[in-house]
Amino acid sequence: xxxxxxxxxxxxxxxxxxxxxxxxxxxxxxxxxxxxxxxxxxxxxxxxxxxxxxxxxxxxxxxxxxxxxxxxxxxxxxxxxxxxxxxxxxxxxxxxxxxxxxxxxxxxxxxxxxxxxxxxxxxxxxxxxxxxxxxxxxxxxxxxxxxxxxxxxxxxxxxxxxxxxxxxxxxxxxxxxxxxxxxxxxxxxxxxxxxxxxxxxxxxxxxxxxxxxxxxxxxxxxxxxxxxxxxxxxxxxxxxxxxxxxxxxxxxxxxxxxxxxxxxxxxxxxxxxxxxxxxxxxxxxxxxxxxxxxxxxxxxxxxxxxxxxxxxxxxxxxxxxxxxxxxxxxxxxxxxxxxxxxxxxxxxxxxxxxxxxxxxxxxxxxxxxxxxxxxxxxxxxxxxxxxxxxxxxxxxxxxxxxxxxxxxxxxxxxxxxxxxxxxxxxxxxxxxxxxxxxxxxxxxxxxxxxxxxxxxxxxxxxxxxxxxxxxxxxxxxxxxxxxxxxxxxxxxxxxxxxxxxxxxxxxxxxxxxxxxxxxxxxxxxxxxxxxxxxxxxxxxxxxxxxxxxxxxxxxxxxxxxxxxxxxxxxxxxxxxxxxxxxxxxxxxxxxxxxxxxxxxxxxxxxxxxxxxxxxxxxxxxxxxxxxxxxxxxxxxxxxxxxxxxxxxxxxxxxxxxxxxxxxxxxxxxxxxxxxxxxxxxxxxxxxxxxxxxxxxxxxxxxxxxxxxxxxxxxxxxxxxxxxxxxxx
Amino acid sequence: xxxxxxxxxxxxxxxxxxxxxxxxxxxxxxxxxxxxxxxxxxxxxxxxxxxxxxxxxxxxxxxxxxxxxxxxxxxxxxxxxxxxxxxxxxxxxxxxxxxxxxxxxxxxxxxxxxxxxxxxxxxxxxxxxxxxxxxxxxxxxxxxxxxxxxxxxxxxxxxxxxxxxxxxxx
Numbered sequence: 001x002x003x004x005x006x007x008x009x010x011x012x013x014x015x016x017x018x019x020x021x022x023x024x025x026x027x028x029x030x031x032x033x034x035x036x037x038x039x040x041x042x043x044x045x046x047x048x049x050x051x052x053x054x055x056x057x058x059x060x061x062x063x064x065x066x067x068x069x070x071x072x073x074x075x076x077x078x079x080x081x082x083x084x085x086x087x088x089x090x091x092x093x094x095x096x097x098x099x100x101x102x103x104x105x106x107x108x109x110x111x112x113x114x115x116x117x118x119x120x121x122x123x124x125x126x127x128x129x130x131x132x133x134x135x136x137x138x139x140x141x142x143x144x145x146x147x148x149x150x151x152x153x154x155x156x157x158x159x160x161x162x163x164x165x166x167x168x169x170x171x172x173x174x175x176x177x178x179x180x181x182x183x184x185x186x187x188x189x190x191x192x193x194x195x196x197x198x199x200x201x202x203x204x205x206x207x208x209x210x211x212x213x214x215x216x217x218x219x220x221x222x223x224x225x226x227x228x229x230x231x232x233x234x235x236x237x238x239x240x241x242x243x244x245x246x247x248x249x250x251x252x253x254x255x256x257x258x259x260x261x262x263x264x265x266x267x268x269x270x271x272x273x274x275x276x277x278x279x280x281x282x283x284x285x286x287x288x289x290x291x292x293x294x295x296x297x298x299x300x301x302x303x304x305x306x307x308x309x310x311x312x313x314x315x316x317x318x319x320x321x322x323x324x325x326x327x328x329x330x331x332x333x334x335x336x337x338x339x340x341x342x343x344x345x346x347x348x349x350x351x352x353x354x355x356x357x358x359x360x361x362x363x364x365x366x367x368x369x370x371x372x373x374x375x376x377x378x379x380x381x382x383x384x385x386x387x388x389x390x391x392x393x394x395x396x397x398x399x400x401x402x403x404x405x406x407x408x409x410x411x412x413x414x415x416x417x418x419x420x421x422x423x424x425x426x427x428x429x430x431x432x433x434x435x436x437x438x439x440x441x442x443x444x445x446x447x448x449x450x451x452x453x454x455x456x457x458x459x460x461x462x463x464x465x466x467x468x469x470x471x472x473x474x475x476x477x478x479x480x481x482x483x484x485x486x487x488x489x490x491x492x493x494x495x496x497x498x499x500x501x502x503x504x505x506x507x508x509x510x511x512x513x514x515x516x517x518x519x520x521x522x523x524x525x526x527x528x529x530x531x532x533x534x535x536x537x538x539x540x541x542x543x544x545x546x547x548x549x550x551x552x553x554x555x556x557x558x559x560x561x562x563x564x565x566x567x568x569x570x571x572x573x574x575x576x577x578x579x580x581x582x583x584x585x586x587x588x589x590x591x592x593x594x595x596x597x598x599x600x601x602x603x604x605x606x607x608x609x610x611x612x613x614x615x616x617x618x619x620x621x622x623x624x625x626x627x628x629x630x631x632x633x634x635x636x637x638x639x640x641x642x643x644x645x646x647x648x649x650x651x652x653x654x655x656x657x658x659x660x661x662x663x664x665x666x667x668x669x670x671x672x673x674x675x676x677x678x679x680x681x682x683x684x685x686x687x688x689x690x691x692x693x694x695x696x697x698x699x700x701x702x703x704x705x706x707x708x709x710x711x712x713x714x715x716x717x718x719x720x721x722x723x724x725x726x727x728x
Numbered sequence: 729x730x731x732x733x734x735x736x737x738x739x740x741x742x743x744x745x746x747x748x749x750x751x752x753x754x755x756x757x758x759x760x761x762x763x764x765x766x767x768x769x770x771x772x773x774x775x776x777x778x779x780x781x782x783x784x785x786x787x788x789x790x791x792x793x794x795x796x797x798x799x800x801x802x803x804x805x806x807x808x809x810x811x812x813x814x815x816x817x818x819x820x821x822x823x824x825x826x827x828x829x830x831x832x833x834x835x836x837x838x839x840x841x842x843x844x845x846x847x848x849x850x851x852x853x854x855x856x857x858x859x860x861x862x863x864x865x866x867x868x869x870x871x872x873x874x875x876x877x878x879x880x881x882x883x884x885x886x887x888x889x890x891x892x893x894x895x896x897x898x
């Protein structure tokens with residue numbers, strides 16, 4: 001029987017990546033002076049889960065690193081060693097190494113073996129940190145592994161288990177011994193009451209042993225205890241050795257026979273208080289179970305060598321931590337499943353259809369006599385409610401908390417700040433705010449750029465800040481929250497703020513139309529102009545990566561806009577406002593002739609019926625309409641789209657004032673129909689891009705209505721001549 | 729509808745050789761001419777329903793309709809190739825095609841049947857004589873007295889001439 005392991009590999013890779021991200025998040029959040037025990041446990045669990053998974057898949061390089069990491073973590077969480085900033089740094093380095101190794105397995109990217117060895121040595125030397133002169137021991141400790149990593153499993157991240165069997169026949173004992181022997185070195189001893197005990201040195205964990213034994217025995221009758229791993233022992237011995245100044249000759253038997261080492265172990269335990277390794281595994285497992293992290297044992301269940309019928313089942317369980325990692329609720333019991341995004345989209349589509357059908361039924365029943373059809377009408381109104389609930393529930397599937405984005409910043413801020421020699425306190429607000437998955441993925445890059453900018457150019461060096469009377473530590477905050485139908489994401493720093501004069505001077509030198517009396521808001525928008533690097537303007541440090549114009553373009557493409565507030569000396573806030581989802585749009589339906597179009601409500605400022613005297617003709621330029629003292633270009637939709645209108649005189653129809661990119665225009669239409677939420681459908685999936693149209697939607701009657709691309713319409717209105725459709 | 733079409737197929741299709749693609753053809757008429765397209769490209773056949781006009785689109789693109797939540801453009805072949813009178817009533821037929829990963833509706837005068845053509849029944853297309861450019865023709869199929877103009881619908885619908893797909897360079 002062969003099992004296709006590749007699918008499990010993928011799950012393992014995904015999950016390990018999540019665990020690493022989770023670990024990093026926890027490490028960055030931890031308070032070094034007073035670490036929370038629960039947080040330490042969570043970090044430990046993450047490391048342990050990775051080790052378990054990697055061991056299962058035979059990725060020994062990952063297990064090697066995680067094992068040292070785990071040992072050190074274990075000491076800290078048990079209070080044997082105080083957490084220090086060096087530890088956190090070392091853990092972060094280890095995390096990067098693990099990520100590199102993971103990518104090495106997954107994407108075949110090169111792995112820097114030196115970095116791996118360095119990280120391991122660093123961790124090992126730290127784990128003997130209670131004696132600073134431990135370096136020789138550490139190097140000795142590493143040496144045998146580097147020289148002979150492969151042939152004997154014991155050299156790697158060996159662990160020692162004592163397995164006490166219940167009464168079984170000799171034949172079974174022999175069979176078990178042969179099976180377990182595949183895992184590592186095994187030895188047998190007979191116990192007084194006729195039972196048998198094995199001592200096993202292997203790289204796996206007790207789950208594997210249980211899995212193997214369960215072919216012959218009831219796992220309940222089995223007693224497995226983990227004993228001090230051989231390598232830990234050598235470290236302990238090294239300590240003893242140094243203390244006793246007896247030289248290193250003592251180390252020759254690196255692989256002592258099981259009995260010997262057990263005896264030695266017992267002796268050491270008694271002498272040096274390493275007893276905490278006893279029952280290590282079982283104790284730890286109890287703890288994880290109590291914490292509700294069922295995936296830890298689940299991960300360890302599949303055994304490569306075993307013909308394990310239950311192998312597919314860990315996949316189901318493994319799907320669980322996704323949400324947890326995203327939601328940051330590591331303790332609460334969360335269950336989730338991984339589902340392909342196309343399935344969700346299909347569901348959303350179908351529900352959209354249902355809503356339309358429901359609207360149709362509602363429309364048809366409206367004409368019925370409420371007295372005669374009371375029961376039918378009641379049912380229909382119930383259907384309406386249920387459909388709305390269903391739609392809301394389905395739409396929420398695509399929503400992901402902003403934490404998904406925010407969580408990647410603490411590390412970046414930390415690294416960048418230390419590189420630049422700045423001190424920055426990073427805070428986030430509203431990480432639970434939910435946003436459409438499609439938008440979340442596209443907001444990451446612009447946001448990264450803005451955060452980088454704030455650190456690079458916004459927040460000043462500590463001495464500058466001190467001189468300005470501010471605290472030396474700069475404050476950078478990321479926040480997200482709902483405002484009306486939008487989500488607003490803000491990047492705020494308390495740095496130097498933008499320099500109005502420099503921006504204006506730069507704009508002038510680039511030939512942009514600026515004047516000294518421009519309002520601040522307009523001046524700040526200049527930094528979004530292409531080729532207008534904030535670096536050159538504000539600080540003279542050169543920028544990197546995408547420019548602010550790309551940030552602006554990306555956000556505009558998502559239907560959002562960017563706003564800057566800045567005060568010199570007090571900092572800058574860049575505020576991004578995005579629609580909640582791309583799939584649903586608040587629209588205003590309008591009518592021209594017999595055709596109905598949708599205007600995205602976000603662009604609509606107001607609608608009015610102009611006075612005939614306010615409509616003026618400008619030769620060769622079309623008409624303008626005067627609204628509150630402002631002359632706005634009049635865009636007759638019937639001309640743009642070649643429709644036979646009911647009215648050609650704006651004072652008989654309606655003009656809708658639209659605003660996009662700070663430019664206003666008056667769209668002349670026949671009538672307003674109503675306001676509704678519409679499901680945006682792509683026109684390009686089966687047709688092609690149509691100028692002036694951004695998409696389509698399905699109306700309550702099942703017909704199709706086109707959504708007007710207001711931004712394009714306003715852009716083109718400037719080239720509009722009186723009797724020519726610009727799109728033809 | 730799709731099911732109906734397919735259930736007709738086996739009548740003539742016993743000796744279908746699946747090694748050669750497009751053995752079965754859906755026959756439809758445009759004006760007085762009879763055309764055939766690969767049946768596997770046909771998703772379904774529907775009646776004509778009200779379309780939403782697309783501003784500034786060519787005449788033969790009637791607009792878009794809602795096909796179970798998908799926005800589908802409707803092309804009137806009679807206008808495109810100047811064949812027959814473009815009338816729209818309850819007998820007007822729209823063939824919903826699935827070509828090049830897209831769904832497109834095609835208005836024709838009527839749909840007659842599904843026929844199986846063996847390779848020897850298909851003659852090369854003449855240099856001239858049909859409304860369609862010979863580039864889009866597979867050949868001429870003959871069944872007794874009938875002659876089907878076999879159209880490579882994939883090529884036709886994705887051609888720049890139809891303007892259904894954005895040109896990459898544009």
